[in-house]
Amino acid sequence: MMRLGLKMLFGDPIKCLGLVLGVALCTLLICQQVSIFFGLLGRASSVVNDAAEADVWVMDPAVNTVDVPFPLRDTALARVRGVDGVAWAVPLFKQNTQVKTRRGTLENGLIVGLDDVSLVGVPDTFIMGTSVHDLRRTDAIAVNPAGFRLLYPGEDLELGRELEINDRRAVIAAFVEASPAFSANLLIYTPYARALTYTNGGRNRLSFVLVKAADGQAPEAVAAAVAEQTGLKAVTRAAFRGESIAYVLANTGIPASFGTVVFLGVLIGIAIVGLTFNQFIMESIKQYAALKAIGVRNGRLLLMTLGQSAFVTVVGYGLGLLAAAAFFRFGSQSDALKGFYLLPQVAVAVFVLACAIVLVSTLVSMRKVLTVDPAAVFRG
Amino acid sequence: MAVRCAGIEKGFGRGPARVQVLRGTDFSVPTGQMTFLVGPSGCGKTTLISVVGGILSPDAGAVEVFGQDLAALSRGRLADFRLQNLGFIFQQFNLLPALSAVENAAVPLIARGESAARAHAAAAEALGELGLGDHGHKMPQQLSGGQQQRVAIARALVHQPRLVICDEPTASLDAESGQNVMALLRDVALAGDTQRAVVVVTHDNRIFDFADRMVEMSDGRVVGASPAAAEP
Numbered sequence: 001m002m003r004l005g006l007k008m009l010f011g012d013p014i015k016c017l018g019l020v021l022g023v024a025l026c027t028l029l030i031c032q033q034v035s036i037f038f039g040l041l042g043r044a045s046s047v048v049n050d051a052a053e054a055d056v057w058v059m060d061p062a063v064n065t066v067d068v069p070f071p072l073r074d075t076a077l078a079r080v081r082g083v084d085g086v087a088w089a090v091p092l093f094k095q096n097t098q099v100k101t102r103r104g105t106l107e108n109g110l111i112v113g114l115d116d117v118s119l120v121g122v123p124d125t126f127i128m129g130t131s132v133h134d135l136r137r138t139d140a141i142a143v144n145p146a147g148f149r150l151l152y153p154g155e156d157l158e159l160g161r162e163l164e165i166n167d168r169r170a171v172i173a174a175f176v177e178a179s180p181a182f183s184a185n186l187l188i189y190t191p192y193a194r195a196l197t198y199t200n201g202g203r204n205r206l207s208f209v210l211v212k213a214a215d216g217q218a219p220e221a222v223a224a225a226v227a228e229q230t231g232l233k234a235v236t237r238a239a240f241r242g243e244s245i246a247y248v249l250a251n252t253g254i255p256a257s258f259g260t261v262v263f264l265g266v267l268i269g270i271a272i273v274g275l276t277f278n279q280f281i282m283e284s285i286k287q288y289a290a291l292k293a294i295g296v297r298n299g300r301l302l303l304m305t306l307g308q309s310a311f312v313t314v315v316g317y318g319l320g321l322l323a324a325a326a327f328f329r330f331g332s333q334s335d336a337l338k339g340f341y342l343l344p345q346v347a348v349a350v351f352v353l354a355c356a357i358v359l360v361s362t363l364v365s366m367r368k369v370l371t372v373d374p375a376a377v378f379r380g
Numbered sequence: 381m382a383v384r385c386a387g388i389e390k391g392f393g394r395g396p397a398r399v400q401v402l403r404g405t406d407f408s409v410p411t412g413q414m415t416f417l418v419g420p421s422g423c424g425k426t427t428l429i430s431v432v433g434g435i436l437s438p439d440a441g442a443v444e445v446f447g448q449d450l451a452a453l454s455r456g457r458l459a460d461f462r463l464q465n466l467g468f469i470f471q472q473f474n475l476l477p478a479l480s481a482v483e484n485a486a487v488p489l490i491a492r493g494e495s496a497a498r499a500h501a502a503a504a505e506a507l508g509e510l511g512l513g514d515h516g517h518k519m520p521q522q523l524s525g526g527q528q529q530r531v532a533i534a535r536a537l538v539h540q541p542r543l544v545i546c547d548e549p550t551a552s553l554d555a556e557s558g559q560n561v562m563a564l565l566r567d568v569a570l571a572g573d574t575q576r577a578v579v580v581v582t583h584d585n586r587i588f589d590f591a592d593r594m595v596e597m598s599d600g601r602v603v604g605a606s607p608a609a610a611e612p
Binding site: 001003004007008009010011012286287289290291292293294295296297299300373374375377378 | 426429430433435436456459460461462463464466468470471472474476477478479483487488490491496535547
């Protein structure tokens with residue numbers, strides 16, 4: 001009977017295509033939007049992600065996100081270093097600034113000042129140049145390729161380009177593979193002391209203190225000890241990443257915006273699949289009545305229709321997933337979509353959603369079949 | 381006796397809009413014969429064969445088909461009973477347009493759980509008996525009206541039912557096709573088997589010659605039969 005149901009489905013290729021495309025469109029829309037949503041959330045904690053060596057982040061007690069730091073006194077660094085269980089502690093400076101090229105291109109950038117000695121916090125991957133040697137040269141900075149392409153559209157990466165930051169000269173000495181950030185596409189890494197000269201500010205400039213827990217010490221315990229002994233806020237790397245994401249969720253329109261699109265995707269899926277399936281069933285209602293008259297039980301008709309639904313779901317979902325994968329595969333080559341991926345968890349969740357959409361649509365449409373009077377076949 | 385109906389009452393609608401279609405109808409169908417049910421439009425012929433076929437439940441009265449009281453069967457068991465014992469031929473053929481002739485004819489066997497290969501082989505054989513051996517692969521829309529009705533007959537007979545119920549089987553056919561279809565129906569459905577029976581509802585007096593027995597209905601009642609059914 002399953003085969004018979006599929007034959008009935010294929011016998012109306014336009015509706016079959018409509019059903020498959022409805023599920024595919026719905027899958028593509030939801031996969032794409034949810035993955036971008038999670039990608040954006042990831043950007044909210046990109047600096048935390050890239051500073052992989054640090055176990056604990058120390059900051060002003062009012063700070064809730066890595067993107068809105070409140071300056072600490074310079075003495076905070078020494079106080080943190082004095083806490084038991086701290087292997088090492090280094091400063092991190094973070095501030096948005098304006099960058100100008102010699103050609104006059106102006107761009108907003110995020111400048112990250114790293115410990116002058118260890119350069120803790122710089123991304124691991126250097127595309128051109130090296131951290132130890134090149135960032136210690138005069139006026140040296142490292143930028144991300146996407147930022148370079150904002151400053152020099154259409155040009156290949158080139159070391160030695162000069163920029164103007166806060167009336168001071170900066171030279172691109174390295175390119176780093178940094179995680180895309182939430183607040184700027186141009187990311188600048190430079191030693192701490194130099195970073196301070198590239199920005200204006202008051203007496204207190206220290207954004208964060210990055211701490212490594214001593215061997216055998218749990219980061220949570222070290223964070224608690226630092227908080228207790230310094231009066232500052234100290235949280236583990238994972239916790240701070242979570243707080244930064246939670247801040248975006250609570251203080252921006254992103255969840256509502258993406259949630260609305262996903263909700264509309266589900267509605268569109270139900271509308272397209274439901275209406276098309278309903279129309280398909282209604283146009284075949286005489287055939288269903290004939291099958292019932294012959295003696296086919298409702299359960300077998302339901303099974304037959306569920307076979308049609310399974311085909312529509314699998315093929316439609318497969319096509320939608322393929323389209324979503326292609327979007328991220330080719331889209332990730334552009335700087336705007338860098339860091340966005342089709343997450344496996346999203347793919348699985350959307351499959352469940354697609355099944356639910358088709359199942360609901362099928363069962364609603366099947367009501368007509370289950371209740372159709374087989375005697376209808378005798379009515380002309 | 382294939383069918384015994386006694387005191388069948390059936391109406392549709394409620395209140396003032398209720399229409400009483402069958403009014404204490406008594407009806408029987410002997411085995412080994414082709415019984416024609418005739419009468420004016422609206423007299424209740426189609427409702428009666430729907431009741432006989434277990435498709436409609438009577439409001440009152442008893443229906444026995446090959447000794448089985450249909451009222452004693454649950455809806456599911458009634459469907460199984462139809463699938464095992466009855467074959468239906470409809471005025472509008474009601475073939476599945478997405479299936480070929482042989483696939484359409486095989487539907488009852490597929491529904492009974494036969495393998496596709498065995499069902500298709502039996503369907504092809506049934507189509508061959510009805511002169512459509514070379515048309516099994518064709519889709520319904522590629523067949524003439526007479527050929528479609530023969531496919532419908534093959535579907536009704538492929539599982540060798542003991543009772544075949546036909547509703548205006550020649551209404552959509554020209555005179556010649558109608559004659560051919562009835563001849564085939566008589567040959568194949570009964571096939572000299574005295575344990576089988578065929579009931580035909582028709583207005584078409586051109587095919588009356590095929591009847592072994594004529595039952596006339598009027599205003600929801602059987603008003604005459606010739607010859608009268610002999611009690612076993």
